[in-house]
Amino acid sequence: MIYLDHAATSPMPLEVREAYVEALQLVGNPSSIHAAGQHARAVLDDARVRIAATLGIDAIELTFTGGGTEAVNLAIKGLYWARNAGVAGGGSAGAGSSSHAAGDGHAASGDHAGVAARTRPRILVPRTEHHAALDAVEWLEAHEGATLTWLEVDELGRLSLDSLRDALGDGTDVALLTMLHANNEVGTLQPVAEAAALAAAVGVPVHVDAIAAYGQVRIDPLPHGVSAVSISAHKIGGPVGVGALALRRGSEVVPLLHGGGQQRGRSGTMDAAGAAAFAIAAERAHAELDDRASHKRMLRERLAEGIRRTVPSAVLRGAAGAIAVATDPARAAELDALALPGTLHLTVPGAEGDSLLMLLDARGIAVSTGSACQAGVPEPSHVLLAMGLSEADARGALRITLGPSTTVDEIDALLAALPEAVERAQAAGLAGQVPRLGRLP
Amino acid sequence: MRVVAAMSGGVDSAVAAARAVDAGHEVVGVHLALSRMPGTLRTGSRGCCTIEDSLDARRAAEKLGIPFYVWDFSERFRADVVDDFVTEYSSGRTPNPCMRCNERIKFAAVLEKALALGFDAVVTGHYAHIVSDAAGNRELHRASDEAKDQSYVLGVLTTEQLAHAMFPLGTTPSKAVVRAEAAERGFTVAQKPDSHDICFIPDGDTRGWLADRIEPVEGAIIDRSGATVGSHDGATSFTVGQRRGLNLGVPAPDGRPRFVLEVRPRTNEVVVGPREALAIRELAGQRFTWAGLDPVASGITQVDPARVAAPAASSSTAPAATDALLAFDCHVQVRAHADPVPAVAHVAGGELIVSVREPLLGVAPGQTAVIYVGTRVLGQCTIDRTVSADEPARAATGASTAPAADSDPASATLVGSAAL
Numbered sequence: 001m002i003y004l005d006h007a008a009t010s011p012m013p014l015e016v017r018e019a020y021v022e023a024l025q026l027v028g029n030p031s032s033i034h035a036a037g038q039h040a041r042a043v044l045d046d047a048r049v050r051i052a053a054t055l056g057i058d059a060i061e062l063t064f065t066g067g068g069t070e071a072v073n074l075a076i077k078g079l080y081w082a083r084n085a086g087v088a089g090g091g092s093a094g095a096g097s098s099s100h101a102a103g104d105g106h107a108a109s110g111d112h113a114g115v116a117a118r119t120r121p122r123i124l125v126p127r128t129e130h131h132a133a134l135d136a137v138e139w140l141e142a143h144e145g146a147t148l149t150w151l152e153v154d155e156l157g158r159l160s161l162d163s164l165r166d167a168l169g170d171g172t173d174v175a176l177l178t179m180l181h182a183n184n185e186v187g188t189l190q191p192v193a194e195a196a197a198l199a200a201a202v203g204v205p206v207h208v209d210a211i212a213a214y215g216q217v218r219i220d221p222l223p224h225g226v227s228a229v230s231i232s233a234h235k236i237g238g239p240v241g242v243g244a245l246a247l248r249r250g251s252e253v254v255p256l257l258h259g260g261g262q263q264r265g266r267s268g269t270m271d272a273a274g275a276a277a278f279a280i281a282a283e284r285a286h287a288e289l290d291d292r293a294s295h296k297r298m299l300r301e302r303l304a305e306g307i308r309r310t311v312p313s314a315v316l317r318g319a320a321g322a323i324a325v326a327t328d329p330a331r332a333a334e335l336d337a338l339a340l341p342g343t344l345h346l347t348v349p350g351a352e353g354d355s356l357l358m359l360l361d362a363r364g365i366a367v368s369t370g371s372a373c374q375a376g377v378p379e380p381s382h383v384l385l386a387m388g389l390s391e392a393d394a395r396g397a398l399r400i401t402l403g404p405s406t407t408v409d410e411i412d413a414l415l416a417a418l419p420e421a422v423e424r425a426q427a428a429g430l431a432g433q434v435p436r437l438g439r440l441p
Numbered sequence: 442m443r444v445v446a447a448m449s450g451g452v453d454s455a456v457a458a459a460r461a462v463d464a465g466h467e468v469v470g471v472h473l474a475l476s477r478m479p480g481t482l483r484t485g486s487r488g489c490c491t492i493e494d495s496l497d498a499r500r501a502a503e504k505l506g507i508p509f510y511v512w513d514f515s516e517r518f519r520a521d522v523v524d525d526f527v528t529e530y531s532s533g534r535t536p537n538p539c540m541r542c543n544e545r546i547k548f549a550a551v552l553e554k555a556l557a558l559g560f561d562a563v564v565t566g567h568y569a570h571i572v573s574d575a576a577g578n579r580e581l582h583r584a585s586d587e588a589k590d591q592s593y594v595l596g597v598l599t600t601e602q603l604a605h606a607m608f609p610l611g612t613t614p615s616k617a618v619v620r621a622e623a624a625e626r627g628f629t630v631a632q633k634p635d636s637h638d639i640c641f642i643p644d645g646d647t648r649g650w651l652a653d654r655i656e657p658v659e660g661a662i663i664d665r666s667g668a669t670v671g672s673h674d675g676a677t678s679f680t681v682g683q684r685r686g687l688n689l690g691v692p693a694p695d696g697r698p699r700f701v702l703e704v705r706p707r708t709n710e711v712v713v714g715p716r717e718a719l720a721i722r723e724l725a726g727q728r729f730t731w732a733g734l735d736p737v738a739s740g741i742t743q744v745d746p747a748r749v750a751a752p753a754a755s756s757s758t759a760p761a762a763t764d765a766l767l768a769f770d771c772h773v774q775v776r777a778h779a780d781p782v783p784a785v786a787h788v789a790g791g792e793l794i795v796s797v798r799e800p801l802l803g804v805a806p807g808q809t810a811v812i813y814v815g816t817r818v819l820g821q822c823t824i825d826r827t828v829s830a831d832e833p834a835r836a837a838t839g840a841s842t843a844p845a846a847d848s849d850p851a852s853a854t855l856v857g858s859a860a861l
Contacts, residue, residue, distance in 0.1 A: 355558060358469075358510050379513075428557035437549040437602055 002365045002410045007184060007212060007343060007401035009234045012281075016237055019280045023273035030270045031262050040272045047275035054286045055229065055246050056220035063245045063263045064275055068211040068232030070256070071245040072132040075207040075228040076123070076178050078253025078265060080140055083120045083175040083205070085254060118145045124167050124177040124204075126151040126159050126190075127386035133178050133209055134382070146175070156319045157188040157387050158338065164195055171202025176227075179206070182213035185370040185383045185399055186318030187343025189213065193223035200225030205251060211235060211243075215285030216340050217293070227251035233274065238281035242274035292404045296342035299402050299411050303344055306415040311422050315393075317345040317384070342402035345370075347389065351425035353397040359421035365414055368399045396429070442561040443467045444607060447547060448501060448509070450494030452623045452630045453566030453610060455501035459626055460609035461564045462505050468564070470502035470509040473551065475518040475542075476641050497630050504627055514550055521545035523641055531655045531677050533704035534807025537594065537777070538639055544597040552605055562605045567591045570611030570816075571603060579603045581732045581818040586615045593777045596811035596821035600733050648678055660709035662689060665702065665718065676709045682719055682803035689713070702829075704805075720800030720830040724773070724810055726822030729793035733819075741814060742769035742787075765789055772813040773797060775804050775824070786812055793822040800830045 003011065012020070023043055028036030030044045045059065052062045065071040123137050127150050140146035152163040159179060168174060177199050182189045196206045205227035210219050215236035222229060228251060233242040245265070247253060253265045260267040285292070304324035307314050316324050319339035326332040348356060353369035360367055370381045380394035400414070446458035448470045461468045472495050495511065502509035522541045529536035552563045568584035569592040581603055584590040598606065613619055616635075623631035638645045657675025664670050671689035673679065683701040693699050693715070700719055703712040736742045745767045766788040772781035773795050783798040795810055804810075804827050812819045 354510065354512070355554070358508075359558060361508065362469075424558050428554045437553050437599075 002413055004400045004402060004406065004410065004414060005366045005368045006403035006406075007187075007235065007399065008368055009240065010237045010403050011405070012234075012239065012277075013237050013284065015284070016277050016281045020239060020273055020277035023276040026272055030272050031260070044270055044272040044275050047272070047279035050279040051231075051244060051275075051282050052246075054215075054220060054282050055222060055231075057222065057246055057248070060264065061246055061248055063247055063265050064270060064278075065243045065245055065266060066268070066271075067241050067243040068209075068230055068235075069132040069243075071230035071232070071243045072130070072178075072207075072209050072211075073136050074245050074253055074256050074265060075230055075247075076133060076136045076176070077140060077144075077256060079176045079205055079207060079228065079251070080123060080144065080146060081254035082252045084118045120173055120175040121145055121147045122149055122174045123147070124149045124151055124164065124174060126153055126179055128153050128157055128159075128183055128185075128383045129178065129180055130184050130209060130211070132211075133180075137178065149174075151179075153386050155388055156322055156335075156338065157183050157186045157317075157383060158319070159190050159195060161191060161194055161198065164198055168198060168202050168204060171199070171204045174202075174204045177204055177206045179208060180212065181208050181210035181219055181229075182217065182340045182343075183318070183383060184212040185381055185397075186321075186345040186387070187212075187340035187401075188319045189217065189338050189340065192219075192226070196223045196225030213340065215282065215289070216342060218286075218289060222246065222248070228253070233278035233281060236281045236285045238278040239274050242271060242278045244278070288404065293341040295404065296402045296406070297336070299406055299408065300342060300344050302408065303400065303411050303415065306411070307344075307346060307418065310415055310419050311348070314346045314348050314422070317347060317387070317397075318343070320344050321346065342406075344400045344402075346398050346400075347384070347393050348396040348398065348422050348425065349393060351396040351422060351429045353395060355425035355428045356396070356398050356421050359424055360414070360417055363417045363421075365417055367414075368401070369397050370399050396425075443469075443559060444562045444564050445469055445471050445551070445555040445560050446507070446564040447551065447566075448472050448498035449566070449636075450497035450501075450630065450633075451566065451636060452620060452628065452633055453568070453616075454498070455566070455628045455630055456619050456623050456626070457564055457566040457609045458501065458507070459505055459622075459628075461607065462507060464609070466564075468505070468507045469560070470498065470505070470507050471551070471555075472498040472509070472511045473518075473546070474511050474513045474515055475546070476515055476523075497633065501628050501630060512551065512554070514546055517550045518542070518546055518641075521550075526639075527651065527654050529807050530651055531706060532807075533677065533706040535680055535805040536807045537809055538641070539594045539777070540597050540809050543594055548598055548602040548606060552602065556605065562607045564607040564609060566610055567595060567608045568610050568613070568616075569595050569608050569818075571606065571608060578734050580734075582611075583813070583816040583818075584608075584610070585612045589616050591777075592813075592818050593774055593809075593811050596732060596809065596818050597730060598732055599730050603733055652678060658709055660711070662687065662711045662713055664693075664699075665712060665714045670699075670713065673711050676704050676706055676711050679704050679711050681805035687711075687713060717800075718829055718831055719802050721797065721802075721804050721827040722800065722830045723794065723796045723828035724775075724801075724804055724824045724826070725792045725794040726810065726825045727792050728825075729788075729820060729822035731820040736766055736769055736819060739819070741819070742767045769814070771795075771819060773801075774811045774813065775801065775808050781813055784812075792825070793820070795822075 026040050026043060028040035030037060030041040048059045048062050052059045065074060123146050125137050125148055137148055141148050149167045151167055152160045154160060179195060180190055181192055192208055199206045206225055207228040208226055209230050211230055211232045213219055214231040227248050229246040231244050234240040247265060255265050257267045262268060262270055300320060304316055308324060319335045320343060323332050323335045326335055357367060357369055380391045381397055384394035384397060444461055444466045446461055446468050448454045448458055458468055458470055499509050522538050525541055526536055526538045547565060555563055568586055568589040570582040570584055572580050572582055574580060581592060581595060581598060583592045610619060620631050639647060642650045655677050657678060660673055660676050661669045662671035662673050670691040671687060679701045681701055684698055697715055699713040700716055701711055702714045702718055737744055745765045768785045768787035771784055771786050773784040774781040782801050784795050786793060786795045804824065806824050806826065808824050809821050810824055811821045
């Protein structure tokens, strides 16, 4: 199988798997007081320190979660509740306050009196966020009195700072800004530092969903104004079900989970083995980051060039797509700094992305239409619609994401299979829209 | 062959897919997402009915070791089946959405997509049997298990659609055999209950569902003489043959119960009358198709040279060769689980006209009449008009689309020269 869907999940390298299996043999709950517990705790704490180092933060600022989605939910809901519970903190980094988890969750009880009393109801959110963030903010809107201010993106999928500036106002009624570091579908990097500076100027905390970017590009040091950063292990070869929230000193969240208080902002037995495996994957990704990035960039350019040659009707999207058509080398270099190295996104007119996916799958090539969370029932990507594409164009989406193990031969195999798949998918796309069979003349 | 197995999550389609695998075909399982649940958040909708059905289908595909995908046909399904259902009802007709789904979705949109993607056929768990004659022409026949036979809802399939359909359960003696086979194969759905009713009305309350979608307007209930005998809250909530819920203010002269004979949405009238008036002796429809070779090519009947289509009948939807067919003996079935009734059919003036040999009750415009010769499905028509058994002369009763032209009285008499 040719696996070109690393953004969905990236295979676990042998070194990580061995460390994981070894750590799974540990006896002891990291919270237990006896020697076995202390031993497990040491493994966990060691992992925490090593992962924190990749983000340039202190260990106390890293809370392990059961995956990326939990981290995003903890950040968004936790910050929203904390900002509306009259608790200190939650502001920009260095606002200074206790580093303990805030509140006992009463603010989250959602009775109408509580909802009506929100002093900072607004959440600023770009239209192109991952569903982990979108569904969380929409839940807060539906149940917790939040009001959403949607932020616009440009045709590359990059947040408009003007849109953010307008939305921030004086910041007094804003609970938080949540934004991606890199878009998970088209791979466009976001102006995190600039956005965080604007937010910090008016005291609005920022959550950055860095799940797609972590380990692909350097996100250390975290810019001033960023209160929380979500990351996930399995996108970089770690285990599924392990994530973390970097929660800066001075920022507080109301927990989602109650019971035991094992970590700052999160209850639940801590996963020492998962953390250990995550730490190895994270260290490897960061030690090899530049080499991996240039390897993926080379393959991505080969792929983009090949697609332009063999499937001229396809449109390459996002910053990486724009590089392929940029004529000015200076502009290309500028765009290159805005693109994840291993993501290439395209749309094929008249085809359904899921037909392309299926046809390539039949040839043993695994790709995606975008977010794996939408797999099953394809809907036009909200990211592409926000970038200005029509629903029809958005339906023909295909996302190819490369990993450190991806080879030139694999890229060439995809390029060899693509033209026929496109031709068939375009024929099927027409049939799906207006079938000829079953209709009387 | 490379085939798509449409897998609903039920036991039948799982076993059908398994048999296609056993037969040596290259099988890809496909679950059709046909409806989307309304939601305030992103519609995480899937599955015709439930997420559970989708998971059941996936599990069966996993067990078979075949690739599995979900194809979203919810927009087409809404337009071609759900909206059509509402439109038909609001026109006073009684449609069969399962037939429409087979006609427009499973063996149209899905089949066409499959063909375009390089597949040769669509496999389903329908109980019906396809046989080929000596020349390779395909015929659709009733299933071996008469109780489960679903040839009625497949009666809309044309030659081209049949050429790419595969029904591996058609010759299975009973559903019990299919369940036993499913259990043997380790399918978790072996004992899953059969689905009933209309898939997009999960609670089975069709009236309530329609009432939410068709604005009811009060109107008159009249008898066959035109005299007002009561009032109603909306004509479209009545179906032909209905007795309950009429709340008639004026009793029938003979004191006998009255039934809905006809719904006239245009004038918002409901016509009631005695039970015997429900019986029809003729039905006809302009929208008809042949399932495979037409009756002439099949040698069942001949074209009547005296009645070959006049230019006036150029609006006919039938192929010219089958316009003005000499009559042939057949059986007609008007509902999925109704008994077939002996009849004589012919084509004239662009209509398929079926005269029944015994009175037939509860036939409403919009229903599909499927024509059988023995076990073979010959074709079908959507009923536009009917003629009551006690009506003295042929007249259009009901459908606003009833053709006025070419009402040759002779056509209502039984010619009965069929070559059977």
